[in-house]
Amino acid sequence: MNGPAVPTTGSLHPLGLDAVTLDPERLLGAWQERNAEQTLPHCTEQLERAGNIDNLRRVSTTDGAFRGMWFADSDVYKTLEAAAWELGRRSDPRLRAYLDETVTLLENAQDDDGYLNSYFQTDHRDQQWAELVWSHELYCAGHLIQAAVAAERAGAGERLLPLARRFADLLVTRFSTIDGVCGHPEIETALVELYRVTGHRPYLDLAARFVDLRGRGLLGDEPRFGARYYQDHEPVRDADEVTGHAVRQLYLLAGVVDVAVETEDASLLKAATRLWESAFDTKTYLTGAHGSRHRDEAFGDPYELPPDRAYAETCAAIASFSWNWRMLLATGGHRYADELERVLYNGIAGSTALDGRHYFYSNPLQLRTGHDGSHEDAPSQRLSWYSCACCPPNLARLLASLQCYVATTTDAGVQLHLYAQGHLGTPHGELGVSTDYPWDGQVTVTVTPSEPGTTWTLALRIPGWCTSPTLDGAPVSGGYAEVTRAWQPGDTVRLELPMPPRVVAAHPRVDAVRGCVALVRGPLVYCLEQADLPADVLVDDVRVDAAAPVTVAAGAEDQGAPVVLRLDGHHRASDTTPLYGAPPTTAETDVVLTAVPYFLWANRSPGAMRVWIPAR
Amino acid sequence: MNGPAVPTTGSLHPLGLDAVTLDPERLLGAWQERNAEQTLPHCTEQLERAGNIDNLRRVSTTDGAFRGMWFADSDVYKTLEAAAWELGRRSDPRLRAYLDETVTLLENAQDDDGYLNSYFQTDHRDQQWAELVWSHELYCAGHLIQAAVAAERAGAGERLLPLARRFADLLVTRFSTIDGVCGHPEIETALVELYRVTGHRPYLDLAARFVDLRGRGLLGDEPRFGARYYQDHEPVRDADEVTGHAVRQLYLLAGVVDVAVETEDASLLKAATRLWESAFDTKTYLTGAHGSRHRDEAFGDPYELPPDRAYAETCAAIASFSWNWRMLLATGGHRYADELERVLYNGIAGSTALDGRHYFYSNPLQLRTGHDGSHEDAPSQRLSWYSCACCPPNLARLLASLQCYVATTTDAGVQLHLYAQGHLGTPHGELGVSTDYPWDGQVTVTVTPSEPGTTWTLALRIPGWCTSPTLDGAPVSGGYAEVTRAWQPGDTVRLELPMPPRVVAAHPRVDAVRGCVALVRGPLVYCLEQADLPADVLVDDVRVDAAAPVTVAAGAEDQGAPVVLRLDGHHRASDTTPLYGAPPTTAETDVVLTAVPYFLWANRSPGAMRVWIPAR
Incomplete structure (x- = not known):
């Protein structure tokens, strides 16, 4: 098969x-x-x-x-x-x-x-x-x-x-x-x-x-x-x-x-x-x-x-x-x-x-407040x-x-590409993968080799987003961390992929998101949703400090988001601001922002959303 | 008629x-x-x-x-x-x-x-x-x-x-x-x-x-x-x-x-x-x-x-x-x-x-370097x-x-809406308009009333963009400056609409031009064109200081642009910059920018253009 x-x-x-x-x-x-x-x-x-x-x-x-x-x-x-x-x-x-x-x-x-x-x-x-x-x-x-x-x-x-x-x-x-x-x-x-x-x-x-x-x-x-x-x-x-x-x-x-x-x-x-x-x-x-x-x-x-x-x-x-x-x-x-x-x-x-x-x-x-959702290819x-x-x-x-x-094999060994808890049968042996990825970056692989003592290579992908990966406690780098050994039943390898929240910007030629940042953690892009804001604080009017600390918090498990991100933001109503010329003059107020994984957006009440957040 | x-x-x-x-x-x-x-x-x-x-x-x-x-x-x-x-x-x-x-x-x-x-x-x-x-x-x-x-x-x-x-x-x-x-x-x-x-x-x-x-x-x-x-x-x-x-x-x-x-x-x-x-x-x-x-x-x-x-x-x-x-x-x-x-x-x-x-x-x-101009509705x-x-x-x-x-009339008088050199015949009299608008903001109207000595009102529009208009030397304000008098042949009215270059920004919800400014003078929007830049300075990679002084300069009359704008800008090549993450690291160099009226764009060699210029 x-x-x-x-x-x-x-x-x-x-x-x-x-x-x-x-x-x-x-x-x-x-x-x-x-x-x-x-x-x-x-x-x-x-x-x-x-x-x-x-x-x-x-x-x-x-x-x-x-x-x-x-x-x-x-x-x-x-x-x-x-x-x-x-x-x-x-x-x-x-x-x-x-x-x-x-x-x-x-x-x-x-x-x-x-x-x-x-x-x-x-x-x-x-x-x-x-x-x-x-x-x-x-x-x-x-x-x-x-x-x-x-x-x-x-x-x-x-x-x-x-x-x-x-x-x-x-x-x-x-x-x-x-x-x-x-x-x-x-x-x-x-x-x-x-x-x-x-x-x-x-x-x-x-x-x-x-x-x-x-x-x-x-x-x-x-x-x-x-x-x-x-x-x-x-x-x-x-x-x-x-x-x-x-x-x-x-x-x-x-x-x-x-x-x-x-x-x-x-x-x-x-x-x-x-x-x-x-x-x-x-x-x-x-x-x-x-x-x-x-x-x-x-x-x-x-x-x-x-x-x-x-x-x-x-x-x-x-x-x-x-x-x-x-x-x-x-x-x-x-x-x-x-x-x-x-x-x-x-x-x-x-x-x-x-x-x-x-x-x-x-x-x-991004979905704006007031979005016309009547088109099939742009519903709310x-x-x-x-x-x-x-x-x-x-x-x-x-x-x-x-x-x-999730994995491939060669004559030389097994390559793990995507991390997911489960069990793999390969020509070189059985692999048990234990992890809560992508919510957590710890990945433990337990090997039961087909022929104990045979030498082959287990290659574990180091995601491009990860800056300080370790394998069994030692720093690793490059596209794949390789472990070549004569495998014995029960051998384990522990990959650690630290996933602090990252604040990313786009190439300066991406005009459409100039002056904005996006929040990412591990492989997950996060977004702001109106559902996480008071009704009088429109997500369209929120800004953040690019250097604002982003913290990891527990989210609603029953809504599929065990991990959310929090950061301080600022809000200034702009409804009455002219289209060109004068900047808004209303006072800016502080607001605590919650970002949820992008893949979960639009699962609550319909409302505005944005991945790219204007930065002060 | x-x-x-x-x-x-x-x-x-x-x-x-x-x-x-x-x-x-x-x-x-x-x-x-x-x-x-x-x-x-x-x-x-x-x-x-x-x-x-x-x-x-x-x-x-x-x-x-x-x-x-x-x-x-x-x-x-x-x-x-x-x-x-x-x-x-x-x-x-x-x-x-x-x-x-x-x-x-x-x-x-x-x-x-x-x-x-x-x-x-x-x-x-x-x-x-x-x-x-x-x-x-x-x-x-x-x-x-x-x-x-x-x-x-x-x-x-x-x-x-x-x-x-x-x-x-x-x-x-x-x-x-x-x-x-x-x-x-x-x-x-x-x-x-x-x-x-x-x-x-x-x-x-x-x-x-x-x-x-x-x-x-x-x-x-x-x-x-x-x-x-x-x-x-x-x-x-x-x-x-x-x-x-x-x-x-x-x-x-x-x-x-x-x-x-x-x-x-x-x-x-x-x-x-x-x-x-x-x-x-x-x-x-x-x-x-x-x-x-x-x-x-x-x-x-x-x-x-x-x-x-x-x-x-x-x-x-x-x-x-x-x-x-x-x-x-x-x-x-x-x-x-x-x-x-x-x-x-x-x-x-x-x-x-x-x-x-x-x-x-x-x-x-905006037209990017590398634009695909093969579509009829987006040609270069x-x-x-x-x-x-x-x-x-x-x-x-x-x-x-x-x-x-350019003008309308009522029983009460004549209204000038658009300024253009020419001659107007109205029920209240003949008007000669002398002006080099929109290149210059001086407008002189010479009146030959149908019935000398009859009182009626000449209303001259004060453009919304003009912050310091004067009529015959006196400051005026509001949508129309009105001159009501018993008109005699040869009476003149002189409207002065100073048009220093303006640097405008858009409403903060206009995400697509966030962090950018546009150059405007009088009623004319200006733009940068690749044709005014050296081949190795792409208009896509240019920035300006939002507070940089913009000066008025003589342009090429034969290309329809008697007035162009000049300002100091900065250039940083970004071809090798990754799409997300690291900002460009090449050194920024100074470049003098020339902006031409938007209505004249794409009359020279095909190339990139932008109205909205990223600001530092």
Whole structure:
């Protein structure tokens, strides 16, 4: 049983789906448990309610009207993928039945030649393959393939994998000679994963072909969105700036790394690395999120990172996670694991409500008093579903496979990337991890080696945010602290990652947060919420001293925040201040501020929020 | 001959089209001349090239395919309106021929019942009146009516006015009983203007009806844009916040004031005033522009005013000008004249290149180094035309009637609102205005009264930005300085409006420009451009001391900037600075900064620009 994105080459190897158990009493395990108990069932219910399942039924029955987005099938596939990952970590007859029923539905809908897309099979047969720039046909096919790969790795792919292969074989037949790419990347990474579970080289070759066909004008010169939107503005190998629709860009880059690794194409990996630097040096939010513009759901210019109008789509955060995971596996570079952690605890985690059944599509870093929440992509609180419901099932599939991302293995040993209490089975031995991370920085690893006395290396990531880490009491530095020894049963290693609150500022070119500071502790970004302030002290009118001491305090456990931050702030009402010219003249008053983890925002009464706080 | 928006009631009365002559050697007159010689001919050429004229020809011939936006007729009407205003201030056989030919084209295209819309008359006859939310049919009708009103006031409406009335009569017949409003306001103000030139009350009644039908859900619950976009989210009388698509909101408000004035509806004018305060207290750029979001071309939340992603559509600036003009006529309030001036010299003027033939659709207050200029609505330089070409003809019609907005009259005297060298004929006498405004604040008015010795009042606006105005050497204050006397030929009045450079900051809630200052002199906003800096000193990396003295210097007359500003600044390269955490460590160097008027930006080599400059 393998998890997502298992390379046949590359430097690190993931552990299997059933190799890692996360403790449901601790944060990552609790998120995974909530996903299984709330989010995944919610997705299956909503897919039925919103018509996605009926759309597929219609292919046989032709009853009713097609409902939702034309790429609505993809949400069924992502939910199916989530169910498959769940089945890979625990048996569940109900989930297994869901998977089987859905596969039956898909089998009934699939054309004889392997084609499957309920939108084009019903009312739009004449448009099949006619307009790749908008059709999402290859995108949907990609998500079907990813579901099949997950099912196969979970031991439940006996019918879904052949079904997906029939479609993939059709794609190979059709697109090995026709020059065409999808307006929405996704098929690339899916085909490589299919190659990985089948060993069938034409899938990899087609993925490589799709990557190399980009930037050649195949998607036409659509004026409203432009070639960047569709990732068709320049060849991937020439690109040096992430741009256009963020999810499209990041899905493509996940596929690019997959192709680079499997074809051992160093120049392609070099392009991905260059684009990574563009993204993470100039276009990433403090929460790890991407996408600065609502218009086109797109990356902005370098340093264009407005907190209020951050698009920061949940799917883009998940895509960034997938891309960084692949970069980590390909290179072993710690900076990729740092980004996995940052986006997981902030950009991704913030999208889901405490109840697991409400979600943000867009994840801004600021919400003003008086915000117009009438738009679906900028609501004041999480919604239970979306007209374009790509994000919730994407969360479900990531969280269902979350245990796969905490560690990797090589012939030389085991690498711990994310710290979470739980148990790991590796080729080198069993590892028990004891920690309350991210609330506390102590991590104790107890080793039971497969063969006592064998020498191998346990590598523990030192997060980039940590300035004074110690391993068994001794200072360590660098990306990974390594312990090489002849391991005996019961050996322990104790990593200490002190996490005092940090007050951070942004690059001076990030104009949108000039003169502001943000509060961070460990991997968690914190924020101020109106809910923690008196009604007459608007969060919009609060300032802090940049040098004000920030203290750690106990928060409300039942609201998911065992650790909050406190600091002294200042408040000055500004309602009557003119827009330009005179500064506010009302007296400034002191106020004690409480900051809560960003991922918990908007779980209480609706109200203003800000990550970046003006500093005096 | 009357100019735009002549109320039958209200407090101030505009002068006629031929009553004012602006000196073409001075700024406003030069803009009007450039409009006549470059912009208007450019528009007529482009309308032919882009297919707008062919679309109308097709109604009779059905040759070829419809080209451009479905509301492309409106650009023909706005250009026609511009030609009419031009004919009102000077005779021009070529323009007269253009007007006549175009009217012939329209006469040939118009249906027997008065309907006229080349998109719906050709390939989309079945959709006529079927979908008001998107059709722009009433919007286009409104622009046709406005063109006819202009022609009539210019003495050239003998065929165009009856043509427009046939359409307007059809609207009255159809919509006096059917509940329906247009997704894009414009018909409201047009119908009131038509009432003003015809005295035909049903036009006014229909306009009032259209205003009152808004906010009642007649445009349906379109989820992608939402009711605010179409101005259908709440009844106008209840609204207290400008919101949604900025041009739609502002066109509607111009119509609201027109209806309020003509129906003497105080509650409606009160709503317009409340919305004015929402706009100008919390949602207006320093340049007077409106629209903070590219998404939906919309107003943002209060204080959401990003300089880089300012949409600041040229048409919204023109709409704001029209709205403020109507508020001024209705109330005589100086704040409306202040806004006329601000938006004219900055938000509107900045849209046109020095050559008069290139235009910005969107007018940001910042352009970064490395900006992606591939999008039509965020190019790095002005374009010669747009796929949605609403703005250039809108500029043409405003500039062609610019002389109408400098002054008004009442029984009690004459009011000067905008200062421009030229000559005014008023019922009370002739006024010669001598000034180099806005480069210099001296304004001398020489009066030749119609009846020497008659007492009347000359009121001169004291701009809100001016802190030490004098009239004939004596300090004055308030919105207007009034001179009441028994005027004799040759009497002069000398207004002195000192315009030292001002360093302004924004309201502390305008997060996007926190810690920045802007340079303003008189009514002109200034900006820094890369073109004035060495190549290794990026404008993105420049700071100033908020208290640094700003000096006035002579600029390049041939580049349209006789007055520039100079101040000492500091530069620190930040290319290698991490995105979050450590501040840049390279040494700061001194640099002398030159600021040019914002309206002149992007007339030299393409490059970065910023209005708001970070302050130390």
